[in-house]
Amino acid sequence: MVDAMAMNAVRVRSKPAKKVRRKSRIFVFLLAAFGVVTLLASPFGYDYYSGKLGLIGAQPEVTETQFGRVIKVPPGGNLQGALERAQSGDIIELQAGAVYQGQINLPNKPHTDFVTIRSSAAADLPDGKRVNPSQRSSMATITSGMLGRAAVQAANGAHHYRFVGIEFVSAGTIFNYGLVVLGTGEKRPENVPHDIEIDRSYFHPHKIGRSRRAIALNSANTTIKNSYIEGFAVSGEEAQGICGWTGTRNVRVLNNYIEGAAENIMFGGADPDNAELIPSDIEVRGNHLTKPQSWAKTQTIKTIFELKNAKRVVFANNFLENNWIGSAFRITVRNQDGAAPFSTIEDATIKDNIIRNSGDGINILGTDDTHPSQTLKRLKIENNLFLNIGSGNGFEGGGYFILVSNGDGITINNNTVFNRGNITTMHGGLPQNFVFRDNIVNHGEYGIHGPIDMKGQQARAMFSGNVFVNANRIDASGFSFPSSNTMLRDAAEVGFEDLAGGNYQLRPDSKFIGKGCNFNTLEGVRSE
Secondary structure: OHHHHHHHHHHHHHHHHHHHHHHHHHHHHHHHHHHHHHHHHOOEEEEOOOOEEEEOOEOOEEEEEOOEEEEEEOOOEOHHHHHHHOOOOOEEEEOOOOEEEOOEEEOOOOOOOOEEEEEOOHHHOOOOOOOOHHHHHHOEEEEOOHHHOOOEEEOOOOEEEEEEOEEEEOOOOOOEOOOEEEOOOOOOHHHOOEEEEEEOOEEEOOOOOOEOEEEEEOOEEEEEEOOEEOOOOOOOOOOEEEEEOOOOEEEEEEOOEEEOOOEEEEEOOOOOOOHHHOOEEEEEEOOEEEOOHHHOOOOOOOOOEEEOOEEEEEEEOOEEEEEEEEEEEEEEOOOOOOOOOOOOEEEEEEEOOEEEEEEEEEEEEOOOOOOOOOOOEEEEEEOOEEEEEOOEOOEEOOOOOEEEEOOEEEEEEOOEEEEOOOOEEEOOOOOEEEEEEOOEEEOOOOOEEOOOOOOOHHHHHHEEOOEEEOOOOOOHHHOOOOOOOEEEOOHHHOOEEEOOOOEEEEOOOOOOOOOOOOOOOOOOOOOO
């Protein structure tokens, strides 16, 4: 009796189980069928251009011209596939006004000539002229990838790529670490991306998003020119327009507009794997570097141009303005994370620049005061014009021209400086072979401040032939500088051509010909 009842119970339970299994098979079949239909109807499939499974989108059109092959990628098309297909000298043309989804990866292929990725309206962006946001309609847009990934990233060793007339923008509100990432921590210099150009392009975050930097410049033989970089600011974190810290070699940053809250441009800031990867052979010329006033109280602001680990740098003919807090320049040796005791700054030149509106002038640190490092060697600062250096009108700082500790072979000559603080403040270790000559600088409250006797031979050897202006109207008993320099009551006695009009050349009849900088006007310095 019990066995019969049990058997009946088994039968009762088994009937619904069979139905469930049957329904499950039907559901799985229908789901699979739906997936196949969706796959066939979607842009996901086998890309015959790249030989890979992926999002293929609309396929490019290839035409032959007298200048070579042009691969036209339609709006929403497969830019990645076009890059995989491209050969040396090819042009990949993106439709002006169209949006292309990143993350795009530049493959390492055996190119011997540039593959150019350009807007179809690139001809409307004159060669050699800096672009601005009003020209967006002539650009094609590449957005950042999902989850804050880059718009464009270069594979190890990728080379010979040129971008012309491209708008790079973060896609949404997710934090973006870098729109264009050239180099990702390669351990040998021969493995970094190289031979890359970005010309007449526009970089900016999403209008309500945040991005740490426009370009991670860890590549070789790279030129960034005629471009417009704005909006890279983060509260509580350091953001840059351009930053390179490992493998950066033979790079040029020319004629760009660049905003960056913590640093507009920086080299160093993270430890390279070995000394061969120290950023080297760098030219920054003809750029306009600034920070919007709205950042003054809302974003992390530090400096405009910073070197922490670099060799053979020329920073020339740039216009810098509006560093709301602290010094316009930081030339400070940093073994940033303690793993790079070879960190150094060597053979750097800062010349022919105009710096306007900053809390302080130049902060020089010859050796890292936290981790072991090498000593700064051969820094030259000449023929620069500094205007409105000090606190007030929204700017915060002590108004010094030079703050310096340690270093070897620092020469500061023929600069004209309108500052409200010290001429020079020396702290920590006294720099060796320090020369400060033929400058025109305001004295401030304490003149030259440091652990040296201002009347002694050492001070005279370091500071000679300068013209100091008593802009703060201090009593003569408060003067602090060697006797081999000249003090004037005010700037009117210097003999500028037109002080009120911004002409800072000296008149032929000035007693101080050969001193200070040779700038004659501020007009035009913001434009290309």
